[in-house]
Each structure stands twice: as structure tokens, then as C-alpha cells.
Amino acid sequence: MTQAPLGAGRLPEAVLRPATANVFETTVEQLATAIRLGVFVDGEQLPPERELSERLGVARNTLRDAIAALRESGLVTTRRGRGGGTVVTYVTPEPGSGTAPVRRGAALADALDFRRIVEPGAAWLAARQELAGDQRAWLVASAAAVWEADDTGAHRIADSRFHLAVATLSASPMVIESVTRAQAALGEMLAAIPVLPRNITHSCEQHDAVVAAILAGDADAARAAMEEHCDATSALLRGLLG
């Protein structure tokens, strides 16, 4: 009709992807990721089951199974009764311990490419928002927390939290979700970066540049700074694993 379908079969293959996984596994994954990314810090309480299950759009039964799985992995502990609840008890593992986090090269490249697009985009958007005072303070505090983190695990978590904070300030749910996914996909591998003091300092300086640009409302500068930051991380990772 309209055109000879040159490269016809291409689009369907690219677009139609498997949608669903097990609800239970998805929930476990989501919670574990949230904990590992530092959305909930050590000692912090998860919301009550009834509330959390509703927010996740999942039956309480299923949520409870998921929490049980986390408990068996040692990520949380649970206490009953009033004032009880489920508490995060996550100490980031030492790098090098545990299984080698070698993922498929293609997936790594994908995640790095994706991150390099969405994180600068999030910074760009955030810089264009009119931020309230407490939001500005939160951003500054998030960046400062990365400077202050003293050990490897704390650094990883603070870093995630900073990036998620930037995404949150973009005020775009789709962007927030994308950044979360990028961070989750890279999480294991970022944890493998040996944290030389030089690298950390450099990384924190780049964070500060991003923060300054966002606070100044300079969207292009914020994006450029975040791009530089992503590229630096990317180079480290590729050098390390490729």
C-alpha cells in the first residue's frame, strides 16, 4: 500500500517485548532494589504491610511472601506488635565478596547508554523546575552525604540516593522510573568499582557541579555536568570490565 515494507519485520521484533514476570518475584526484586539503592537506609522502617501492599498494587499475601524472602536474605528483620514492623538491616557487602557481578556485556552497554540519556535529562528537567526551599536543601544535603560517606557501601548508597533525588526533582514520574531502572541495572556493577579516593573526589565534584547548575536554574549546564559525570563512570566501568 503505502510503501514497500523495507525492513518490515524490524519494528515488531523491537517493540513487542515480554511484559510480565511473576508478581512475587517482581515484588521481591523491587523491594531489594529499593533497599540496595538506599531508598530505605539501614535501620529505617518500611511502611506497614497494608499500606505498602496497596502502594505496590499487590495483595498483602504476596507482599508478605516477598518480605519473607528478603528476611531470609538478611535484608530486613521483622518485629510484631504495636510499634513493630519491618526494619532494614542492610550492610553493603564488601566489594569482591560474593559472586562476580559479571553480567552480559550487551546488557551492561545498554544500561550505560540508557543512563547517559536519562540522567542528564533528569538534571536538565530538574533545573527547569521552580524548586521550593526544602527541595533545594534536600538536593544539597544529598550531594553532601556523598562527600561524607566513609566506607565503600555507604558511598554507593549515598550516590544512588543523590541520583534518585535529582530524578525526583524532575517531577516527572516517567523520568523517575527510568532513572530508577538505570540505577538498578547498574547497581551491581557500580558496586564493583574500586573506590579510589581520587575517583570519589572527582565524582563528588561533579555532583556539586550538577547541584550548582540545578539550583541556578541553568538547565544546559546541569545536563552537561551530568553527562560528564556519566561518561566518567562509564569509562571506569568499561575499563574495569571490558
Added chain:
Amino acid sequence: MTQAPLGAGRLPEAVLRPATANVFETTVEQLATAIRLGVFVDGEQLPPERELSERLGVARNTLRDAIAALRESGLVTTRRGRGGGTVVTYVTPEPGSGTAPVRRGAALADALDFRRIVEPGAAWLAARQELAGDQRAWLVASAAAVWEADDTGAHRIADSRFHLAVATLSASPMVIESVTRAQAALGEMLAAIPVLPRNITHSCEQHDAVVAAILAGDADAARAAMEEHCDATSALLRGLLG
């Protein structure tokens, strides 16, 4: 511990999103979107049920129910027997007909912001790939098809197909998915743009600029061109709806 959780509750609220919907509904939505975006053009056959169900990660039963729903909506017809199958019979509705596609303003803004980030990113990435001859030809053909589309509906579909082609050439699954979601979220609203010849011409010229930059391997130019294109569309839509 580490820091006073300034803006503590913020991250959980931003990150923990409802994950699951009904599998059946998800499948219907995904197929309907693919058809409306022109992933399958009018008269084209869907893959056989057994194959499609596997690709979608869904039981054949469920897929069949979804297809039945599409059939009732008049999007497809089905013939049995060898050489049979399910065929797309979708003629894009005239703009103005049907219910007003007014979605919540926040969702519109979100989708526009997201698109303005991922589409230029996709173009940027595509320009950095080493494209094979048939991929280059496909890209050129996709852009040309938009010029050649004669009526409103055909234009919409060709436009979607062009954008999805760019995304596909980025070779990043996460990027492809993001562009698909952005297109799907905007689809209804883009369809509401009155297609003045001037707008179309302008839009097509921008497409050509994107194509030229991608083929030249000039990533920054490709991104800039796509940004311009998104901004133009955005301005049209915002002017139209809000």
C-alpha cells in the same frame, strides 16, 4: 546514622510505584498500541498465535482473549486455516471524531518532558552506531514515507514509524522501550493535532535533518535536530490543549 533524613519520605514515594496490572489488559493495550503506532500497518498479518504468545511471554489462551478484544474493536480480523491468521484492519479515525482525547494535564506534561529527553537521546545514540546499508536505507525510507503520507491517519502512523525506527537503530532495548512508551502516551494527543500542510512540511524537514545527521554520524547534530522537532510538536500540543 549517616544523615538526618531531610526530606526522608520523599524517595519511597517517588520510587515505589504500582507494578502490575491485569495480564490480559496489558496484552490488549500492548497490541492495540502497536497497531495504532503503526508497528503493524493496515493489511499486515500478526505473527501466528503460538509465536506471538511466546514473544509476549503470555499464555496462548490469554493472547487469544486479547486478540478477541481487538477483533471486537474492529482493529483486526481473523481467518482460520492454513494461510489464515490475524490481519490488521485499522483505519485511523478522523480527528475530532470519537471522544475528546483530553487526558490529565499532568500526564501530558510528563509524557512531553519524557519524550523530549528520550527521543533526542535515541537519535544521539543512533548516530553513534555503525549502521549497515539496509539500516540506512530503512531510515531514509521511513522518513520518506512521512512525506508521502496523504491523509491524516496515514501521516500519524508514518510519523510513529519513523520515530520508532530511529529508536530501533539506537540498538538499545531500554531506549526502544522508552520511546515506545512515550509515543504510546502521546499517541492520542498527537492524533488531535490539526495537520496543516505547513506543520507537516516543517515536521518532515526536521525529520530529514535528523536523518542526515544520523547518517553522517554527527551525534550532537542529530540530538539537536530531534530536540528542535520535539519542541515544535510540544509547542503545538500545548497551544492546542492548554
Added chain:
DNA sequence: CGTCAATGGTCTGTCCATGAACCTTTTCCG
């Protein structure tokens, strides 16, 4: 010190999705 509210823990019936086997229709091809 006792009560009660807030929290996790348990049980059960219902519905949806799965996977696999099997049936029916159509057409291509020998």
C-alpha cells in the same frame, strides 16, 4: 496497670493465567 490501637500472622474461597493436549478449518503441494 490495664486497655486498646497498631502492627504482623493466618486462613479461605474465588478468579485469573498457565501450559499442554487435542479439535477444526483451510490451503498448499505432490
Added chain:
DNA sequence: CGGAAAAGGTTCATGGACAGACCATTGACG
């Protein structure tokens, strides 16, 4: 012309997820 192949159509047993009601425990607060 007749069979085999390729498609859609049907059925069924199983397990997972859900919703809701109810139980058990514990600390906060009067």
C-alpha cells in the same frame, strides 16, 4: 484429488494471586 501442514479454536487441570476476614502480639498511652 488427496494428504499433510499451518493456522485458529476448545478444553481442562493446576497453581498463583487476590480480597477480605479474622487471630496474635506488643507497646503506647491514659
